[in-house]
Amino acid sequence: MDVLVCIKRVPAGGGKFVLTEDEQDIETARLGFAISPHEEVAVEEAVRLVEAHGGSVTVLTLGTPESEEQIREQMAIGADRGILLETDGQEWDPQATASAIADAINADESPFDLVLMGNESADASGYQVGIRVAHALGRPVVTGVKAITVADGRVTCERPTTSAREVYEVPLPAVVTVLDGLNVPRYPSVPGRIRAKKKPIERSTPERPEPRLEKTRLMVPQSEGKQAKVLGTGPEAAPAVVEVLKQIGVV
Amino acid sequence: MVLVVVDHDHGQLDELSLQALTLGRQLAGDLGQPLEAVVVGEDGRAGAAGLGEYGVATAHLAVHPGLSDYAPLATARAAQQLAAQTGATVVLAAGSPRGNEVMAHLGAVTDLPVAADCLAIRPGDPTSVTRARWGGSLIEEATVHATTTLATVAAHAVPAEPGGATTTTVTDFSPELSDADLLVQARPAPEQEASGSVSLADAKVVISGGRGVGSAEGFAPLEELAGLLGGAVGCSRVVTGNGWRPHSEQVGQTGTKIAPDLYVACGISGATQHIAGCRNAKTMIVINDDPEAPIMGYADYAVIGDLKKILPAVIDEVKKAQA
Numbered sequence: 405m406d407v408l409v410c411i412k413r414v415p416a417g418g419g420k421f422v423l424t425e426d427e428q429d430i431e432t433a434r435l436g437f438a439i440s441p442h443e444e445v446a447v448e449e450a451v452r453l454v455e456a457h458g459g460s461v462t463v464l465t466l467g468t469p470e471s472e473e474q475i476r477e478q479m480a481i482g483a484d485r486g487i488l489l490e491t492d493g494q495e496w497d498p499q500a501t502a503s504a505i506a507d508a509i510n511a512d513e514s515p516f517d518l519v520l521m522g523n524e525s526a527d528a529s530g531y532q533v534g535i536r537v538a539h540a541l542g543r544p545v546v547t548g549v550k551a552i553t554v555a556d557g558r559v560t561c562e563r564p565t566t567s568a569r570e571v572y573e574v575p576l577p578a579v580v581t582v583l584d585g586l587n588v589p590r591y592p593s594v595p596g597r598i599r600a601k602k603k604p605i606e607r608s609t610p611e612r613p614e615p616r617l618e619k620t621r622l623m624v625p626q627s628e629g630k631q632a633k634v635l636g637t638g639p640e641a642a643p644a645v646v647e648v649l650k651q652i653g654v655v
Numbered sequence: 656m657v658l659v660v661v662d663h664d665h666g667q668l669d670e671l672s673l674q675a676l677t678l679g680r681q682l683a684g685d686l687g688q689p690l691e692a693v694v695v696g697e698d699g700r701a702g703a704a705g706l707g708e709y710g711v712a713t714a715h716l717a718v719h720p721g722l723s724d725y726a727p728l729a730t731a732r733a734a735q736q737l738a739a740q741t742g743a744t745v746v747l748a749a750g751s752p753r754g755n756e757v758m759a760h761l762g763a764v765t766d767l768p769v770a771a772d773c774l775a776i777r778p779g780d781p782t783s784v785t786r787a788r789w790g791g792s793l794i795e796e797a798t799v800h801a802t803t804t805l806a807t808v809a810a811h812a813v814p815a816e817p818g819g820a821t822t823t824t825v826t827d828f829s830p831e832l833s834d835a836d837l838l839v840q841a842r843p844a845p846e847q848e849a850s851g852s853v854s855l856a857d858a859k860v861v862i863s864g865g866r867g868v869g870s871a872e873g874f875a876p877l878e879e880l881a882g883l884l885g886g887a888v889g890c891s892r893v894v895t896g897n898g899w900r901p902h903s904e905q906v907g908q909t910g911t912k913i914a915p916d917l918y919v920a921c922g923i924s925g926a927t928q929h930i931a932g933c934r935n936a937k938t939m940i941v942i943n944d945d946p947e948a949p950i951m952g953y954a955d956y957a958v959i960g961d962l963k964k965i966l967p968a969v970i971d972e973v974k975k976a977q978a
């Protein structure tokens with residue numbers, strides 16, 4: 405089976421966000437880049453499915469030319485080929501993103517039995533590109549999935565709810581959006597990294613339509629300006645900790 | 656008209672939908688338009704009838720022989736047909752997995768933009784919204800270029816508050832649904848493991864560990880402390896990535912978002928993506944050997960030093976206090 409996984413390059417790093425002067429972007433001069441954990445597990449799942457059933461894994465991203473870095477990283481864990489829809493770094497809204505992805509899928513020679521996406525992107529968190537792509541392709545879509553089984557041309561998906569789990573079963577071809585925790589992704593091996601350098605990436609430059617959900621500015625939420633009160637150093641601080649536990653009524 | 660999609664779990668109204676309804680009522684008031692709701696499925700009838708408490712005069716109950724459980728696209732179709740019939744200018748749903756899913760389907764079938772996880776909505780020409788990105792670590796202001804605004808309301812952006820009390824008329828409505836609309840429909844998982852322990856999402860106390868715990872075995876004292884305090888164990892993504900703990904225990908942007916009375920963060924540095932899951936804890940205590948760790952800026956109390964030495968001492972003190 406042929407599996408396509410859609411990934412998005414985003415700034416990485418756990419520090420408080422610093423914005424560019426025009427408040428349009430995150431200041432990334434000192435940051436590395438990554439993809440969402442939801443997308444990492446999507447690639448890992450695709451590689452496992454192809455190991456079990458045969459076929460190929462393609463990763464696709466709409467982003468700046470530098471997004472090649474994220475494609476190569478996923479090739480190092482087993483993706484065979486890349487599709488890079490190049491942008492000039494401007495924001496693409498969810499509708500524009502989904503239609504560019506759907507166009508690329510329709511233009512590809514592979515029909516892609518399964519398209520895997522993150523449930524939501526790390527940065528924009530719109531919760532919709534996967535669903536919009538599914539509609540554009542006329543395929544069923546299951547979202548928020550934490551377990552996948554493929555058999556007899558059907559995909560069975562489990563999704564957690566607050567109280568229990570639900571099961572969905574749909575025929576292939578289908579779109580499935582997944583959650584971190586679906587699996588534990590492997591680390592790339594050294595031979596994997598070497599092979600990744602030679603794998604093919606197809607590039608094209610779609611035209612960005614006018615946004616219909618238009619970002620006007622970003623803001624860092626007001627922090628509560630907290631600073632932890634130090635109760636002590638080392639095991640000697642234990643009685644002070646239990647004092648706090650008593651105060652808040654948990655002991 | 657402001658239309659709110661109200662979700663329920665086999666009749667039990669969804670708290671986040673009531674929050675969306677509360678924001679919807681404010682919007683309807685500002686616009687001078689009525690507030691209406693759509694509830695899907697016969698088992699939602701009683702819930703629908705009670706929505707008058709939230710100012711809903713008309714609740715549309717979508718019933719269809721092909722609908723037996725939650726079906727995202729069918730729910731979106733019901734909202735689409737009602738919105739068209741009643742001329743809705745705003746359609747809202749909860750910022751929950753289901754609410755976001757239904758609204759994305761509605762956006763796809765109407766070819767309209769959807770603003771997910773909104774903190775505020777300012778109707779106008781054009782409408783603008785304030786919404787959460789990065790799991791709430793970053794805020795965005797955006798313009799919605801559409802005649803009908805489709806949005807979901809971020810969890811806990813507004814509290815669910817009854818108001819505008821009125822008597823609700825429940826009108827039955829039978830949406831036109833194709834087989835494709837009904838294809839994706841939930842069924843319960845076969846065996847539901849009934850674990851005796853407190854679930855992370857509901858726990859009043861969470862003892863959480865990060866890379867500093869060092870190994871799977873290193874979690875034993877965290878489990879013991881959680882047991883003594885009737886709480887649950889949590890962890891960071893480094894921990895699940897190393898396979899030390901299951902992902903169901905991960906706190907953060909791509910894990911669970913929690914609001915316990917007490918959060919104890921052991922050997923966790925305080926990355927924004929982790930904080931996105933625990934910023935609503937009432938009290939946070941940190942155990943970390945680095946006094947400069949970013950998590951100090953989010954916590955109430957800290958103990959500086961090696962957690963492997965500090966946790967056993969805290970456990971002894973708790974046992975003494977409980978004796």
Ligand SMILES: Cc1cc2nc3c(=O)[nH]c(=O)nc-3n(C[C@H](O)[C@H](O)[C@H](O)COP(=O)(O)OP(=O)(O)OC[C@H]3O[C@@H](n4cnc5c(N)ncnc54)[C@H](O)[C@@H]3O)c2cc1C
Binds near residue numbers: 415438867892921929
């Ligand atoms: C899109 C995205 C989503 C993400 N989602 C999540 C998420 O949901 N949850 C999450 O947790 N992370 C998430 N991350 C990862 C996040 O950015 C951090 O990498 C991660 O939270 C760091 O985990 P940590 O604090 O355990 O490890 P580290 O950052 O390595 O911190 C370890 C801490 O332990 C302390 N320490 C070490 N040894 C000891 C000792 N013996 N005693 C006391 N203290 C000690 C150190 O001083 C340090 O502060 C996400 C990242 C991205 C890009």
Ligand SMILES: Nc1ncnc2c1ncn2[C@@H]1O[C@H](COP(=O)(O)O)[C@@H](O)[C@H]1O
Binds near residue numbers: 410440498531
């Ligand atoms: N620019 C992009 N390039 C490739 N895939 C994307 C892009 N944006 C979103 N996606 C995919 O769609 C998912 C959901 O994104 P969103 O609707 O923005 O939350 C992501 O996890 C990706 O799998």
